[in-house]
Amino acid sequence: MPGPAAERIRFDRISMRYATPTGPLDVVDDVSLTIRQGEFVSLVGPSGCGKTTMMNMAAGFLRPTGGEVTLDGKPIDRPGPDRGVMFQDYGVFPWLTVEDNVAFGLKLAANRKPPAERAAIVERYLRLMGLLDFRKAYPKTLSGGMRQRVALARAYAVNPEFLLMDEPFGALDAQTRSAMHDLLLDVLHTEGKTVMLITHSVEEAVYLSTKVAVISARPARIRELIDIPFPYPRRQTLLETPEFGALRARIHGLVMREYAVQEAQRRPAA
């Protein structure tokens, strides 16, 4: 292995504090995290702990109240096509057909392509996601897994360097989720992107990532940052290995501890 890859996204001692009627609420507290070129970093932790807040900062929807999030050293202050975002509920445009959804970004001034090239790109991602037969369909006729593939194809079409994914697989059934995991790994293998994933599933995080960050109960801190040593390409058989099981169990234990803390926090308030 050559030396460490370049630092791309940096959370530099960030914090997020909201004013609420009952006083200030710290959602994120002094978090530092570096995502290097080509890494796949997952954030796992109890729900409501501030993971999504961190993703919104990287996406450029939110600025921290303390510290700074930078991309190649420059503060992130707005969303941009270099950072593709996959939302929890996909956000597939209901008024556009599958192919027009995928072509959407390519018609914007920021990444406009001539029609022939645009058609080729759309074709390529429709094929990759297995959507060719549904290109003329409206999203209302598609299953959750297919909508997610549309969203992924749409994000990929503008060729972002980063993928920021907020629980993208949460709403899918187990089989579809496994298929989507492998599809994602395949695509990443050929396209080489840097990924930040937020998930509740420890197994998903370990299976996909190069690094897993366990986030604490609110306010979010990084409890532990764990390297996942398994080489790519990874296959589902990896899930059966004792090494995988041990790592999953260890991280699961960390997450459950934070979950217990979070529950304890909640009780007096209720």
Add this chain to the structure above:
Amino acid sequence: MDDARPTRLIASAALTALPFVVLVLAWWLLRETGLIDARLLPSPFVVLAHFWSGLVHGDLGINILMSVERVLAGLLIGTAAAVPVGFLIGWYHPVRRLIDPLINFFRALPPIALIPLVIVYLGIGEVAKIAILFYASFFAAVIVMYEGMAAISPIYIRVARTLGATDFEIFWRVMLPLTVPHMLVALRVALGVCWATLVAAELVAAQQGLGAMIQNASSFFDLNTIYLGIICIGTLALLMDMTLRRLSARLVAWQDKLGH
């Protein structure tokens, strides 16, 4: 499959007609059984004959034409104004808080109460009548527009931003298509309100039009013509609404059927 379509069309037409058939039947029975004094309730067949003779020999054709013209003018101008105004109110939340009570204040005023003012400021010509219809359709449509816009999920705007869209592109490629269904609903609501306001509008010294026809008939206790006028208004409103609904089904085929 091909055989099923015409059958389904006939079935759907029959289903639409059924309640009206029942209504006319009840009307006829009320009269025949003597439950209502026959002098106070014309027979449906007499009204039908009256319709035919009015169309062939009388002024019914021109009355219908004048009313349809006025309703369309009021509706189109009213909605055309309501769409951009509703859009702005829906887009800028602070504006909405300021304007919302104002709109509800004006919306609640019955157009008939405004007639004296309309006559004072606009006279008794065609402009005055269309102004009343405009008033009614504008306030009905503008509310539907901005309430609908408030319900639009912000996620689509976020997605568009992450794909690199500028403000103008978000307006043109996201907000506009998302607003089309609300425009169509606004148009339909305004259409109903326009027809409902027609009689009031034609109180302003109208010589022709269905509303004028009804008012003239009432001075002579001409029940046949009154019933005829009411039925014509209802039928025209229904037909125009069905046309609009057809058009919406085409324009927003992408929409989930939840709202219907």
